[in-house]
Amino acid sequence: MDFDFLTPIDTHLLIDIKRLSSQHLSSKVVFHTNEEFPDLSKVKIAIIGVLDNRGNSNSNNNVDLSNIRKEFYSLFPGNWSQTIADLGDILPGNSLDDTYFAVQKVVATLIKKNIIPIIIGGSQDLTYAIYRAYDSLDQMVNLVSIDSKFDLGKEEGLNPSESYLSKIIIEEPNNLFNYSNIGYQTYFNSQEEIDLLEKLYFDAYRLGEICNTIAISEPVFRDADIISLDLTSVKSSDSGNSFTFVPNGFNGKEICSLARYSGISDKVSVFGLFNHDNTKQEAVLIAQIIWYFIEGVHFRSNEYPFGSKNNYSKYIVPLEDEDIIFYKSDKTERWWIEIPFFSNVNNKLKKNTLLPCTHQDYIAATNQEFPERWWKAQRKNIV
Structure with a gap:
C-alpha cells in the first residue's frame, strides 16, 4: 500500500500538541499515530512531511518539522468545513530516487482521492517527484514556483534543488504544459535562463512586479496544478532564516497573500513548501503560510474548469x-x-x-x- 511509506507523528510531539485547548487547530485535525491511520474518506487536506534535503548540499542540517507542527497546531482555525489530516512523514530512502518514488506514489494516491496534499520538505527538488505523480493521471500539468531563481541549472555536480526544473522539462513523459515563476530576482538568474523561459513561452514575474501589484499573480495561481514555494524567496528579516541570508524577497504579509491565492484556486491540487531552515522563528511564518493556504481552500468557488x-x-x-x-x-x-x-x-x-x-x-x-x-x-x- 502506498501509505506504508508514511511514518506516524512522534508520540512526544503528539502529547505536546494534544495539550492545547479544544479551540486550537490541534483538536480539529486527525493524526497518523502508532495506533491508527486516519480514515481518509472525509479528508480534504492532508499534511505530509518529507524529511529529505539531500537535494540541497547547502542545507543547514537534517529536516525537523517539530517546530512547524507545534506552531501550526497552536493557531486557531477559521470557519473551515474541510477535514484536515496529518499523515506523518516520509523518511529519507536509501537513495534520493527512493524518496522521489515514495513521494510520487503517496501524492498520486491522494490526488486520485480528491485530497489536497500539503508537502513540507525537504529540498525543493522534491517538486520533481510531485510532478511525476501526475504521470498516472493522464493530464497536462501547470507548475507555479514562488522562487527567486528558476532552478534551470545544468552544470555537472549542481544541487538537484537548483536544477530540478531542467529535469522536468527534458525527461519523458513530458506532461508539463506551463511553468510560471513568481518573484524571480534577475541577478540570481543568467540571461541564458531568462531567454530560455521566453523561448518556451513560460511566464516569469519579477519580485518588484509582484510586490507592486500582488493581484497580478492571482490568475497565474488560478491556472496552476502544483505550487512549489521556496522559503528562501522570503527575505531573512521576515522569515528568521539566518543560515541562508536573503536581504531581498517577499515579506511575511506578501507570502501569506500568495499562499491564499494558491488555496483559493479551484485547480491547485498540491501545495509544497521547501528549503526552510528548521528554526523556531521560520516555523512561525511557515505555520501561517499553511494556515492561509487552507483558508483559501475554504473559499474556493468551484468555477472553471468545474462550473458551467x-x-x-x-x-x-x-x-x-x-x-x-x-x-x-x-x-x-x-x-x-x-x-x-x-x-x-x-x-x-x-x-x-x-x-x-x-x-x-x-x-x-x-x-x-x-x-x-x-x-x-x-x-x-x-x-
Whole structure:
C-alpha cells in the first residue's frame, strides 16, 4: 500500500500538541499515530512531511518539522468545513530516487482521492517527484514556483534543488504544459535562463512586479496544478532564516497573500513548501503560510474548469483579423480568456479552453493590445 511509506507523528510531539485547548487547530485535525491511520474518506487536506534535503548540499542540517507542527497546531482555525489530516512523514530512502518514488506514489494516491496534499520538505527538488505523480493521471500539468531563481541549472555536480526544473522539462513523459515563476530576482538568474523561459513561452514575474501589484499573480495561481514555494524567496528579516541570508524577497504579509491565492484556486491540487531552515522563528511564518493556504481552500468557488459557462458573461473583442473572447464570472467577477483549438496542428489541447486573466487584460484588448499570456498560450499549442 502506498501509505506504508508514511511514518506516524512522534508520540512526544503528539502529547505536546494534544495539550492545547479544544479551540486550537490541534483538536480539529486527525493524526497518523502508532495506533491508527486516519480514515481518509472525509479528508480534504492532508499534511505530509518529507524529511529529505539531500537535494540541497547547502542545507543547514537534517529536516525537523517539530517546530512547524507545534506552531501550526497552536493557531486557531477559521470557519473551515474541510477535514484536515496529518499523515506523518516520509523518511529519507536509501537513495534520493527512493524518496522521489515514495513521494510520487503517496501524492498520486491522494490526488486520485480528491485530497489536497500539503508537502513540507525537504529540498525543493522534491517538486520533481510531485510532478511525476501526475504521470498516472493522464493530464497536462501547470507548475507555479514562488522562487527567486528558476532552478534551470545544468552544470555537472549542481544541487538537484537548483536544477530540478531542467529535469522536468527534458525527461519523458513530458506532461508539463506551463511553468510560471513568481518573484524571480534577475541577478540570481543568467540571461541564458531568462531567454530560455521566453523561448518556451513560460511566464516569469519579477519580485518588484509582484510586490507592486500582488493581484497580478492571482490568475497565474488560478491556472496552476502544483505550487512549489521556496522559503528562501522570503527575505531573512521576515522569515528568521539566518543560515541562508536573503536581504531581498517577499515579506511575511506578501507570502501569506500568495499562499491564499494558491488555496483559493479551484485547480491547485498540491501545495509544497521547501528549503526552510528548521528554526523556531521560520516555523512561525511557515505555520501561517499553511494556515492561509487552507483558508483559501475554504473559499474556493468551484468555477472553471468545474462550473458551467452559463454562469459567465461573454465579451467579444475584435482585434486585428480575429475575435478574442472573454468571460467574466457572475459569481466572483473573475475573468477568463478563451484559447482556441487548432485542429490542423499537433497541439496539447483537446478543445477550446479558458485561460485565467485579469480585467486589465480585457481593457488592453479593447485598446487593440494582445494579452501576453494569451499570446504565449497560443504559441505553445502551435509549436
